[in-house]
Amino acid sequence: MSTAQQLTIPFSMPDIAFPQTRYQGSKLKLSDWIRDAVENLEFDTVLDAFGGSGSVSFLFKKMGKRVTYNDLLTFNYYIGLALIENAHVILTDNDVDFLLEKHAHIAYPSFIQDTFHDTYFTDEENDWLDYVVTNIEQFSDDGEDKYKKAIAFFALFQSAIIKRPFNLFHRKNLYIRTADVERSFGNKTTWEKPFDACFRDFVAEANQSIFCNHRRNSALNQDAFEIVDDYDLVYIDTPYISAKGVGVDYLEFYHFLEGLTDYKNWGGKINYKTKHRKLQHEKSIWANKKLIHNAFDQLFAQFQDSILVVSYRDGGIPTSSEIVALLKKYKGKVDFVNATNYQYVLSNDKTKELLFIAS
Template structure:
């Protein structure tokens, strides 16, 4: 159901945009840029323009920030659930979930489906929470448009908040992760009500047309955006940057696993990995070179990257310099947190913001 939402001025001040972005529903996501918002907002404001591409949208936060700054935004990600989140929060200009819709989704099931209950028994969540996820989907299945997107975004965020560390690589008895945080004890049904309210509060209108797509960055149309923002998976010297492994449950939840293969022999019932050329130290340079070349006609290319990944800043600057004659590198001290408790390990790194212009 559409509800009147005040139309905000297309071009907004950085301060006003950051205030708007601060209300964005927080999804714990590997590589999230929440803490870099002031720095990115400054860069985007300096560049200006009207059209913006967030080519690796992830949690959807940067695309939302760009909308708050007045851009007409297109987001893209190779996973499906980020596009659902972007449609609910960024593309959506006026549609809210009514109290009646929320009550219906939280009420008795519309059918007898039990896919999540049976598939993820003893894997993720208590029985009552799994029952709710199936029941919620029994109602969402008949929804359309932005109402469906908001409902799914709220459901996705609920599951992510309830899962310790926000990732789905751990399963079974997770009581040793319980540090007393409310998110871990709150029933998913109650989570959903709160998350739906958060997404409703995030909806605002600028009158600018946004778009959210799912696909490979190399398949995107070569539209001449004023700003192309790149936040690809980082290629670590060790370990991996496998987003499918970490968020496979959220990916499946976004479309109820329809048409998806589930790897039944895996402990967490994963879906097959979507390998990324950006996350591999042997293919990252070629991937960056191809990406920079694809967007050489953009007004500016802005890329986030980390000092604990390959290649180094000098090499990235060199690659970006092959398509943009003026390349600036800004460095921001940053800490990655491992775990959710007060004594969790932290790794201090520098987050690079590369800015390539003509």
Template sequence: MARKYDIKKQFVLPFLEQFQEVRIPTTRYQGSKAKLVDRIWENIKDLGFASALDAFGGTGVVGYYLKQHGKRVFYNDYLKSNYYIGVALIENNNIRLSEHEVERLLTKDPKYDYRSFIAKTFKDVYYTDEENQWLDMVVQNIERLKNIYKKALAYYALFQACLVKRPFNLFHRKNLHLRFAEVKRTFGNKATWDKSFEEHFMDFIREINYLVCDNGKENKAYNLDVFEINGDFDLVYIDPPYTSLKGISVDYKNFYHFLEGLVNYEKWGSMIDRRTINKRFYRDNNPWNNKLKIRMKFRDLFEKFRDSILVISYRSDGIPSIQQIESDLRLFKKRVRVHKFDNYKYVLSNSTTSEVLMIGE
């Protein structure tokens, strides 16, 4: 595959050991707190905590923000793809990808027998044939990296590149045609979609290399069910999947199954429900996506971490209600404060609602 530009001219990295200001990773994930993390910090900065568990770490934005403020951060997410984001941003203190290493990731190794799983399985689903072939090559090159931090950095860049080239930044339906339809657009960015995967990948390699920082603490990332986490944490931040009043949950595994497949490349085929048009995964029984179980899960989590300061983010119009969550939190905490961030517009939502932050001490 012909390279569209000179990598050496593009690879300029600001290797900073300290930031002059707090950095926030760019992200296109649903539910990201990138636009709210400053306000969250303003409400928790005086709580007197040295360590924090980000129990549903997702994009890593909150955990990374706390890391930059000198906290010892423990990141967790049950999705393996998100776990690698946590490894890259939170656990990794000083490892970056070199120009030579990136060059190798973008080059086909003539001695390696590459599989064509994506090209064969996802034809005309999310990306073009050429893009699928590129993804097959790069993801197998990433998997061959021996250093977990370098692997995590490369996955981070690959995930972000995949997202920016997707209508709605999701994998919830087969809609490749939207990228090429000659219609008046009210969403998306055709220039971004038309930009090559390699260029996007390089952009995000530069970003993640730039974001690597050492706060002098031994931070850690986990890929566990939240109830399997053991340890003592001064503060636990809880930002679980949201369930609407209609009982519809944000199913991150469904939205981002393609990214999850990339980090499970060798067994990806066994994870796919072949009956689905968009080749998503088989559904699991995640209790956080069950309107009948989610309130009890909140309560169980409050009990598990009852000795920690508890900080909960949730929407004002969900199941359970803010009043129910607050009531359950008071079973374990003497002092509970509730802060509303009004008129917050969520991605792909037509309604304007409030983000609510609850703090139990």
């Protein structure tokens, strides 16, 4: 079927909500604004090259587009599998009951208890994580199981994130949760909500957000530079570097979730010189203020035949005029729209969020 024919298929946007997320840099709250900015563009296939929480892929899926979600981190890829690629499979109450119990026929390791004692979660919670992740691994990587496993991982990650101070894993700071002090921040009730209850809630949220838009959507787990296919539109939302040169390195923030995706091999990937047992890794090019201009240039060159839609938070590196100059190397027309006074989670500053549209 040609692209022109596909564009004529009537599809009305379903009224389905994306699950709540506390993911750093998520564009969930900006979804309506992004939709307004792109809905008059002519495109059918779309790549969300730095997909993160999947909120923008979800918007495109609701618009009836053929969506390819991508993220370098495997834990995010599972979210893309669960909510974007998956059209029908849900996690049943029986599945959840199986996941939340210890079974006599399974030998449960104590890797998290042994490695992360007093780091992110209590002893009891670490035990819960050890057996639930082992249960999740009982799902295979084929057929319906592939999506059940992805939904279970999704619920596991969201539960782990909401129970963390700052919603991150960047420090050994369990004491912030457990110390008996007056608090002017944080959410003690959420931190102390049992894992079982969080998990069930997130499974329910995921299940209600799974739908079919009658397109073959897919999830990828690649470095954006390695994607070879062509798309009508490429949405680009890279990690952010502040004007002071401080970048967001997602693996630094979420290494614990990435470790959970490869539980059996996790121990061999840890940098044991760090107190908080992060994963060994090279610094990301997207968190390096000296390399980031070249990175954008390379990315725009790679996708120069597509409409480029670039999310940008004002006041960072590169500057907005540098982004425009780089886009103009490859595209004839560069427009921008801005959403003022958008406030990010955990930030007191109101920032200007921009969208560059290059066609």
